[in-house]
Amino acid sequence: MLPFFPALYKDELLYSLFSRYHMRSGNRYIKHTFNDLFSKTSLIPHVLIPKHLCTLKRNLEGFVTIDLNDWITNHTLFYYFTNFSDIEVRESVFHSMVKGEVRNFPIPIEPNFYLKFCPECVKEDYKLYGETYWRRCHQVPGVYYCFIHEKILEDSSVISQVRYKKKTSLEAATLENCLINESSQYNTFWNHTNLLWEISIQCSKISSVNLQVKSEDMHEIYRILLYREGYVKANKKNFKKLAIDFINFYGVEFLDLIGEPSEVNKKCSWLDLMCNKTQGTFHPMKHALLTLFLNESVENLYKYKSKKIEPFGKGPYICLNPFASHYKQYVIKDFTLETCPKTKEEVGIFYCECGFQFTRFSNSTHVFIKQIKYVDDKWWKRYLDWKRDFKAPMGYETRLDIKKNMRHKFNWYSIGYSRSGAKDKIAQRRNEFINLIKENPDSNLEAINKINKQPYAFLLKHDKKWLKKNMPNVNKYISRSFDWKARDTEMLEIIIKAKEVLLNKENPTKITITSIGRITGKLDIIRKPENLKRMPKTNALLKSIIETDEQFQLRRVTKTIADLVEVGEFLTVSKIRRLANIEKGKSDIVDNKILDACTKQSN
Structure with a gap:
């Protein structure tokens, strides 16, 4: 006590x-x-x-x-x-x-x-x-x-x-x-005092409370914040714009002042890694910098753990098939986000179980079809019947302006399919894909595409929903053979040369798997026991040349004695031990070697 x-x-x-x-x-x-x-x-x-x-x-x-x-x-x-x-x-x-x-x-x-x-x-x-x-x-x-x-x-x-x-x-x-120093190192940057204050507040909050977030949550949290600020569209990140805006927001001078690398515009920089799905732990100050840049505070990050990117709100979503009885009813369960190749705007692709697929702009306040992606045969026949009498209601739609817009979308859909012949080929490509799976029951998608990739590529573009339901269930990689005999012969020559390099070094280096691997650049290969089992000659050579502590000490002593004799120095036990860095009593063989050398010179 x-x-x-x-x-x-x-x-x-x-x-x-x-x-x-x-x-x-x-x-x-x-x-x-x-x-x-x-x-x-x-x-x-x-x-x-x-x-x-x-x-x-x-x-x-x-x-x-x-x-x-x-x-x-x-x-x-x-x-x-x-x-x-x-x-x-x-x-x-x-x-x-x-x-x-x-x-x-x-x-x-x-x-x-x-x-x-x-x-x-x-x-x-x-x-x-x-x-x-x-x-x-x-x-x-x-x-x-x-x-x-x-x-x-x-x-x-x-x-x-x-x-x-x-x-x-x-x-x-x-x-x-x-x-007490009147002039602080930070006082020379008065134009950055606001940023220093804000960063200080964020870092103080990190150190004071449990933020209730884990490293695995941060990717999804930052993805939602980046989407909110316009740096992510359809799950694609505009890193170039993000890096430019980040540097403009803080300034190179400020980032250098606080000790953070200002070259964040490069791939694999800390900013890029934090925004990607990268496992690892980053410095809390980096989290503070990114969170502040995204107009958020660190104590509110936990609120985004359960949120999702919902540009069209929470489902279900509206179906805009004018010929279906559920027209303008919220029956669609899911959608996918993509980017329009022309306008670069974000669009949602909606798949209704009735056989009607269409896209919508995510940033539009009005609900309308941007493009019709797929129409089932029964709806296509209904459209052709209605087309003969334009004044009649278009299924369940009666407004003239909407009917004109719908007719325009259906016409473009018709032109696109007639040019590619996709509508006539869907059944053919489905049968081809099913036959490929039946003929190769043990093959996964990678193996099937090597046999014939055309059915999969076509269906991925024109019949994606059906393709998802009929994918092969096999989920295994194709085994690739490797010529370990040739690798064994190649490694023999490389290791023999590495041994000579180590023996001829001015400052002796112990011959180990690590030292050989560093010289040859093949450490990842020779340090794995399973690889050495496949290379018996290399394994036997390594076992024969790798030194024990005693062998390495003997080699150091031998070299030290030779160097002293060459310059005409008188040999003493303490001098040899000091130059060869040998402790007394570690090995009887080494001790006897030193004594024999000193005795021989005296005689």
Whole structure:
């Protein structure tokens, strides 16, 4: 049990709490503080995501009550690191913070290089408490402002990235390391203050609350937002326009200022990957940038998880077949989105069970047919009968202007089919496709199309609904044979040359599968056991040339002795060990080799 423990301030980082305890405890060495808090003398304290909190709670039992959930969510950057991640990652991070066990931490997020502070907050802290502390909200990557005083944050002299520290330390916030600088690095860009403020707000929200979104939800959420802003039409993304508008919105100068790559207009850039269906975790600041650009706020993203792109509203949808009894009734269950090749406008293709297919513009406020795609024979006969008496009602339609428009659409449909002969060929192509499936019952669509692709291509264009219902059920890939014997012979020659390269290196390199693979560029082939089973000669050669630790040490010793003898140096055991980087007692054979060489030269 600890003799005392400081009280936790509002929004104080746990790292700051531990640092204040170290400063007040009088411990000379930091390992004594680690032993007090975590019962460990060797520990690397993570500034934003501390570990072993369960041990700390146990050591403080009796006079301090700790709510670990409150500590983790309100005094660390747990949400910042785990929002936009999978549930497994969130649970793994939480378990690591509580238990301290080493687990996978696949989150590419680094803290700010220096811990940050607000000069006004420091002045107020010394008036109220006689000391200051590191605030959690000031250390969030992407937060540039203190929201209380609306001042730009300053960099302290305390390095927060552990790998750049010369030694492990716990440094509390003081007037010595929180020097007030009148000119911040961000003050030179006054025209970007609004953007800095907005980005700071978004990043602060990411670090403060559970956004209730996972990485797998983000593609669909961004697709809906991109569609709303006009960057997606018929499931096709206009990335060129998106990248240009994104750069114009923020500006290259601003993106460089906050440390984000400004070359987002290239394929496979972070902007392109985030908008595509790419698995992976992206930096929360990138989510903040994209969300703000799409006129949304991060705390509202969860609302789009269950939404769908519905340019025509929720189904069912209206049928515009004037000869059907359900004319202008909402009976169509589904539609597909496509882009008009001429106007580039988004159109919906509606398939009614009555045998009538047509398209509509998605951006039109009026319900009308853009183009008739397919008419069943019975409706076509009804249309021809009506065409003889134009004054009669067109099925269930009586308005003259609509009848004229319908006649125009039916005429264009008739001209299109008479030119291509599609109407007469549909039955023929259906029979051809069915016969191909019957003749090749074990073949999938890829194999059938290799035999004869014309029926499938024709039906895909003119009878898509029927084609979907009659696709082959076989779902397997065609096995492709590979000449492993030729590969085996080829790899033999490549590996022999790689061995000679490794043996002739100035600085000896151990001969392993990895070192051979890196030189040959064939690492993906030779590191897989199943591939080596198919290449017995290559496998046998690798087993014969791969070095053990002892063999590699002997080779280093032999080379070192030869080099010393060549320049006329006197051989000593310590000199050979130092130059060959050999530890004593690792191998009797190596030790005897060194002693024999020294003894032989002395004699």
